[in-house]
Amino acid sequence: MMKILAQPLSKQEQLNFLLTNRIPRRWLTLFMGWYSQIQSPWLAKISIRVWQWFAEDLRLQDAKQQEFNSLGECFTRQLKDGLRPINQQSDIVVSPCDAIVGACGRVEGNRVFQAKGFPYELNDLIPDVRLAHKYRNGFFVTLRLKSSMYHRFHAPVDCQVKQVNYISGDTWNVNPVALKRVEKLFCKNERAVIELLLGDKSSSITLVPVAAILVASMKFHFLPKVLDLRYKGPNLLSCHARFNKGQEMGYFQHGSTIIVFATEHYQLCQGIAQGSPIKMGEALLQGHPTCHGDPSSFADDGA
Incomplete structure (x- = not known):
């Protein structure tokens, strides 16, 4: 319960x-x-x-x-061209979406916060021990998409995606009020886990889009089916997609949340704090320039 x-x-x-x-x-x-x-x-x-x-x-x-x-x-409207310029600095991870920044900061061992005083464990959100372990003592940013915002999300870095892990769950509201009331809310809701493969194997970034009431529906351009409450297919979905920074990956059908995880090679950019607005393409995290790479240079096996 x-x-x-x-x-x-x-x-x-x-x-x-x-x-x-x-x-x-x-x-x-x-x-x-x-x-x-x-x-x-x-x-x-x-x-x-x-x-x-x-x-x-x-x-x-x-x-x-x-x-x-x-x-x-x-x-799911698209924006006019040029309204979301992409920060092209090689050491910058940009925001994948328009959002209000929620809880953010360093992952304390394996513990993350959905709101002040409300922790959850990485393994509860990301049911992959190998992947969750990468973000021990790393960084996270919770990005809340209001219903009125632009609902499409984009690649925060040059990357490759080889698998999506779709996890069925509840549809609690993900607004700040619910986050202060419902323990481990993000770990209960419908969500997807998407590891972004980078040029440097020692670094890693993962996106966790979390669905919510009215919006338990995600469309990824690199998967054939919409992932929603009616979806009855496999949880682990293989794919082979490459993205340049800022390239569109998919969309929510209303508004929701994306949690961005990064290894300890990164840090939050200046100005990223709870309650601050951010637009897709603006600086979110900063790392070493060699952490990233042109997705066209990746080997076919993701190496």
């Missing part, structure tokens, strides 16, 4: 938690997935108007298209 820890919350936070978690989360998420794909321009326009009423920072003027046939098209 999910353990709820009673940290003090304001009345507004208590109401937020009840409205977004004490509901049939799976059923509502499946319904939203169906509803958002209905092809109806007028229904999409009405839905977007309602959405804008709740999310005043929704900036559709940045989108490539201004008219949408479904709510899902708006969720």
Whole structure:
């Protein structure tokens, strides 16, 4: 059973938690997935108007298209060219998405924090002992995508991807209120683990996209199927994808969280702190220039 820890919350936070978690989360998420794909321009326009009423920072003027046939098209909209310049310094790992920085800092041995005073173990989030061990005493950054934000995510470095580990789970809200209440929330929700293979084998970066209520759906351009609550295939999905820094990897169908893990060869860039906004392509972590490499130079076996 999910353990709820009673940290003090304001009345507004208590109401937020009840409205977004004490509901049939799976059923509502499946319904939203169906509803958002209905092809109806007028229904999409009405839905977007309602959405804008709740999310005043929704900036559709940045989108490539201004008219949408479904709510899902708006969720997964592309941006106009040039709006997200990519930091091309060879020693910089950029943010894979637009986000608000959540908990971040050094991994304390095997312990990571989802919120102040709320630790979880790397092995609980990443069910691969070999991979989890790489990030002992390394660094992590939690990136929260608000529902109004750009929902596509990109390669933070030049890299290669050879496998995705998709883990079925719950659909708790991942907002700050829930993170202060639900123990090991990230370890309970639907998520994917994606190790990015770099030019330097001694360094490693892993992305862990975490799904949430209304948005348990991830699309990776290098996999044939959408990974969502209906997915019944294998957990370990082999692939062979190469990315240049900033190249699009996929998208969420609403908003959620990506946790970035890096080995101890890296450190947080200046200005990366809890609560600060960041855009895709901006500096997130800094490491030695030799940690990265042109993905076209990787051997076919990932070496």
